[in-house]
Amino acid sequence: MSVDYDAPRVTPEEEPNVALEELKSDKSGRREAAPDLDETDLADSFELPGADLSNEELLIQVVPVQADEFTCMSCFLVHHRSQLAREKDGKKYCKECEG
Numbered sequence: 001m002s003v004d005y006d007a008p009r010v011t012p013e014e015e016p017n018v019a020l021e022e023l024k025s026d027k028s029g030r031r032e033a034a035p036d037l038d039e040t041d042l043a044d045s046f047e048l049p050g051a052d053l054s055n056e057e058l059l060i061q062v063v064p065v066q067a068d069e070f071t072c073m074s075c076f077l078v079h080h081r082s083q084l085a086r087e088k089d090g091k092k093y094c095k096e097c098e099g
């Protein structure tokens with residue numbers, strides 16, 4: 001029977017089912033990906049870096065020394081005032097560095 005070589009095709013009854021399954025998986029996959037969300041995510045990631053840079057510069061200057069803290073001019077770490085061992089020419093040194 002040479003018909004076997006020439007007819008490996010799927011029977012007409014099975015094709016519609018396969019097409020439906022592909023459509024279903026396609027739809028569910030697209031719902032999870034949510035094209036709209038992707039666009040907003042990209043927009044956010046593009047906008048944030050620029051805003052973060054200016055914020056970080058401000059934070060670096062404001063955060064280090066609190067009212068009850070000082071920056072050791074030897075190890076450049078911020079310590080509590082209780083750790084202040086010596087102050088010379090407006091420069092402060094912690095107990096760890098002076099001890």
Ligand SMILES: [Zn+2]
Binds near residue numbers: 073076077093095096
């Ligand atoms: Zn120190």
